[in-house]
Amino acid sequence: MFKRFMYIVAAASFIFGGIAARAQDAGALLDLLVRKKIITDQEAEEVRAELTKETAATSAGKWKLSAPITELELYGDARLRYEYRSGRTAGDVSPPNDWQERKRERYRLRIGLRGVLADDWFFGIRLETSQNPRSTNVTFGDDTSTTSGSTTTFNGPFAKNSDGINVGQAYLGYRGFKDITLTGGKMPNPLVTTLMTWDADINPEGTAEQWKHSFTFNFGGGGVEQAQQSYAKDSKNLAITKTSEPWKLKVDLFANFAQFIYDDVNPENPVGAPRTSGGKLVPTTDAWLLAWQVGARFTFPNNLYAQIAPTLYNYTGNGDTFNGHFVGGDPALSNSDSLSTNQVGINSLLVFDMPMEIGWKIGELPVRIFGDFAVNFEADDRAKAAGFPGKGDQRYAYQIGAGIGQLKAKHDWQLQAFWQQTEQFSLDPNLVDSDFFDSRVNIEGVVVQAGYALSDAVIFNLSYGYGWMADKSLGTGGIGDIGINPLDKYQIFQADLNVKF
Amino acid sequence: MKRIYLSLITIISLMGSAYADRLVIKGSDTLGAKLVPQLAEQFKSQHPGTTFDIAAEGSTTGIAAIIDGTAQIGMSSRRAKSSEIGAASAKGVNMKPTIVAYDGIAVIVNAGNPVKSLTKKQVEQIFTGEVTDWSVVGGSGGKISIYTRNTSSGTYSDFKELAMKKRDYAPGSQKMAGNEQIASEVGRNPAGIGYVGIAYTKAGGVKVVSIDGAIPSIQSVQNHSYPYWRPTFYYTNGEPGGIAKTFLDFTLSSVGQKIVNQVGFVPIK
Numbered sequence: 001m002f003k004r005f006m007y008i009v010a011a012a013s014f015i016f017g018g019i020a021a022r023a024q025d026a027g028a029l030l031d032l033l034v035r036k037k038i039i040t041d042q043e044a045e046e047v048r049a050e051l052t053k054e055t056a057a058t059s060a061g062k063w064k065l066s067a068p069i070t071e072l073e074l075y076g077d078a079r080l081r082y083e084y085r086s087g088r089t090a091g092d093v094s095p096p097n098d099w100q101e102r103k104r105e106r107y108r109l110r111i112g113l114r115g116v117l118a119d120d121w122f123f124g125i126r127l128e129t130s131q132n133p134r135s136t137n138v139t140f141g142d143d144t145s146t147t148s149g150s151t152t153t154f155n156g157p158f159a160k161n162s163d164g165i166n167v168g169q170a171y172l173g174y175r176g177f178k179d180i181t182l183t184g185g186k187m188p189n190p191l192v193t194t195l196m197t198w199d200a201d202i203n204p205e206g207t208a209e210q211w212k213h214s215f216t217f218n219f220g221g222g223g224v225e226q227a228q229q230s231y232a233k234d235s236k237n238l239a240i241t242k243t244s245e246p247w248k249l250k251v252d253l254f255a256n257f258a259q260f261i262y263d264d265v266n267p268e269n270p271v272g273a274p275r276t277s278g279g280k281l282v283p284t285t286d287a288w289l290l291a292w293q294v295g296a297r298f299t300f301p302n303n304l305y306a307q308i309a310p311t312l313y314n315y316t317g318n319g320d321t322f323n324g325h326f327v328g329g330d331p332a333l334s335n336s337d338s339l340s341t342n343q344v345g346i347n348s349l350l351v352f353d354m355p356m357e358i359g360w361k362i363g364e365l366p367v368r369i370f371g372d373f374a375v376n377f378e379a380d381d382r383a384k385a386a387g388f389p390g391k392g393d394q395r396y397a398y399q400i401g402a403g404i405g406q407l408k409a410k411h412d413w414q415l416q417a418f419w420q421q422t423e424q425f426s427l428d429p430n431l432v433d434s435d436f437f438d439s440r441v442n443i444e445g446v447v448v449q450a451g452y453a454l455s456d457a458v459i460f461n462l463s464y465g466y467g468w469m470a471d472k473s474l475g476t477g478g479i480g481d482i483g484i485n486p487l488d489k490y491q492i493f494q495a496d497l498n499v500k501f
Numbered sequence: 502m503k504r505i506y507l508s509l510i511t512i513i514s515l516m517g518s519a520y521a522d523r524l525v526i527k528g529s530d531t532l533g534a535k536l537v538p539q540l541a542e543q544f545k546s547q548h549p550g551t552t553f554d555i556a557a558e559g560s561t562t563g564i565a566a567i568i569d570g571t572a573q574i575g576m577s578s579r580r581a582k583s584s585e586i587g588a589a590s591a592k593g594v595n596m597k598p599t600i601v602a603y604d605g606i607a608v609i610v611n612a613g614n615p616v617k618s619l620t621k622k623q624v625e626q627i628f629t630g631e632v633t634d635w636s637v638v639g640g641s642g643g644k645i646s647i648y649t650r651n652t653s654s655g656t657y658s659d660f661k662e663l664a665m666k667k668r669d670y671a672p673g674s675q676k677m678a679g680n681e682q683i684a685s686e687v688g689r690n691p692a693g694i695g696y697v698g699i700a701y702t703k704a705g706g707v708k709v710v711s712i713d714g715a716i717p718s719i720q721s722v723q724n725h726s727y728p729y730w731r732p733t734f735y736y737t738n739g740e741p742g743g744i745a746k747t748f749l750d751f752t753l754s755s756v757g758q759k760i761v762n763q764v765g766f767v768p769i770k
Contacts, residue, residue: 034725035725041600041732041769042599042600042769045580045598045599045600045732045734046597046598048580049580049581049586049596049597049598052580052581052583052586053586053587053590053595053596055583056583056584056586056587056590057587057590061583061587062587064584067661067667067668067669068668068669118668119668
């Protein structure tokens with residue numbers, strides 16, 4: 001009798017324990033009670049129906065998901081930002097040493113769904129504000145009027161012209177082979193990168209194949225060791241023991257391969273004569289960015305780790321947007337003429353990149369040192385095509401920095417600083433970070449960042465960056481927010497309030 | 502004038518009494534094809550004047566009929582889904598299930614098929630299309646032809662849940678309107694496989710395969726040792742009343758459960 005009572009009490013407390021979605025969980029328990037003949041099938045059905053009714057009334061119970069979805073995650077973030085950004089002309093151009101400044105209040109919204117499907121398939125979609133591949137920000141009040149050609153349309157205050165929602169990510173993939181992930185679509189960047197080579201907002205389009213395998217090497221130690229034995233007064237052996245942490249090395253080997261569609265030609269085969277531009281044939285092949293990355297992460301005892309991810313980038317095909325020869329500005333030209341030179345060409349780029357990071361803990365505080373090194377093996381050709389045949393040595397890019405702290409929970413904090421230099425012919429200026437330093441190359445400078453978690457979901461960040469021209473005989477290639485080339489000096493300050501969900 | 506009032510009262514009384522003796526039952530083909538009509542016949546012999554309107558078009562239609570108030574009893578070979586119970590609640594309908602019989606869903610193959618038993622994993626693989634040839638599961642070879650119920654059937658979704666981990670049926674599976682059609686097709690097709698309620702396993706040309714060594718029987722279903730068993734239900738809007746309650750009580754009575762057994766279902770006790 002007592003046993004039966006205990007079963008019923010346990011069942012009742014479990015089933016009516018206050019959590020909404022109990023109906024399915026309770027099924028096994030009800031079955032158990034039926035098998036033990038404590039309740040009948042009919043009684044179990046009545047409880048099941050009542051629970052289902054209660055569950056259906058909750059917000060979770062009203063969501064309907066198709067059967068193949070085995071897991072679904074809603075996530076996203078919203079951010080409010082104040083930004084000051086400025087750039088200065090060089091001293092030998094007109095007007096000399098003149099600052100262009102931009103202050104703006106901005107917001108961004110990103111909302112996504114990640115799902116796991118039956119049979120090892122998965123998918124993801126993310127909606128984002130802004131059409132810019134390197135930014136999801138929208139500037140408040142920047143759409144009061146729009147200009148198309150010679151026509152200006154007044155939209156009024158608080159207009160919605162720049163507040164559109166765009167598909168930032170749309171991908172699907174398969175994890176059915178051991179250690180391998182295959183992904184296709186517009187995806188989160190599958191490569192290990194830094195802000196030096198890739199803006200974090202870019203979601204590349206194409207296919208990716210990732211492999212990762214972990215090895216653990218045990219070098220002994222650990223467990224309970226018998227340190228010594230002595231003879232006790234009660235005639236029993238007395239073992240004095242001590243414990244030690246096992247010395248283990250975990251090695252995560254990984255390889256990431258990507259084939260990104262950089263620029264689609266439309267049409268490949270036009271009706272009539274082949275298309276020409278400026279007397280030259282327009283290319284008829286799509287441009288692809290190919291990446292091969294292999295790497296390793298070594299995790300030692302006491303939270304010490306080191307990671308390195310050497311990568312080779314190459315471009316194939318031409319496309320019809322980026323197929324001109326990169327120039328990147330010229331200090332010998334007027335500012336407007338310098339700006340109008342080709343800033344986006346992807347000719348002669350065979351880039352080796354090697355991001356790296358070492359981290360450990362001081363007490364509970366994570367510390368890390370990170371860096372990146374890149375070299376363009378075809379910089380001589382790129383410089384020559386730009387009209388600077390003697391500048392093929394401007395082929396390197398470097399970054400080194402340090403950070404302390406983390407931003408995972410309320411009251412967490414983080415400080416980070418880095419120095420970076422990207423030479424004019426070292427990297428693809430269409431991919432480098434758009435904040436530090438204004439999407440440009442031939443810039444060096446420093447960045448400091450501080451963050452504090454006001455709650456588990458709300459983070460306040462301050463960032464400051466200061467940069468200057470690396471080689472004053474060249475332009476500062478790339479298209480940024482500051483309409484100056486070469487960009488002699490550059491500053492940026494950002495204050496962000498982020499909400500994650 | 503007084504005469505007119507009396508006539509109206511008499512007519513209304515007659516209409517009311519006529520409606521009270523008419524029982525509308527909709528839903529499951531599994532229950533509605535044989536069991537409920539035979540229960541109704543026996544019931545009518547004990548309750549002369551009672552008329553039945555039975556429509557067996559799938560469990561979904563029976564549950565929907567209770568929600569819409571177009572039937573007094575909804576037959577179902579599956580539990581009502583949370584979405585259906587939620588929709589009922591929104592309309593103030595209290596979906597009350599009453600177990601009236603058990604059913605074992607038997608996996609049948611052609612009588613000439615050498616396969617006598619399958620594992621639960623093999624059944625899942627066959628019906629999801631992972632295994633497409635009989636030779637993989639001990640047969641003599643040849644492409645497997647899968648026969649399933651149509652999507653409005655409770656058996657269709659029950660089998661998915663019981664045997665297929667809720668995965669989709671193989672793309673090439675053929676959907677049949679009822680148990681008898683599945684049994685008939687499997688009986689004609691040497692490479693056929695399908696599932697039917699336990700009441701339909703006596704059809705000609707088919708044989709039942711054991712699942713993990715268990716075959717569907719009264720004992721194995723009542724003690725739940727056969728894996729593909731399920732309760733079958735009458736759904737009502739709360740506690741039934743009137744003729745619906747009388748018929749439900751009759752179904753659960755010894756006479757009713759005897760008919761349950763005769764038709765091939767498993768009595769609840």
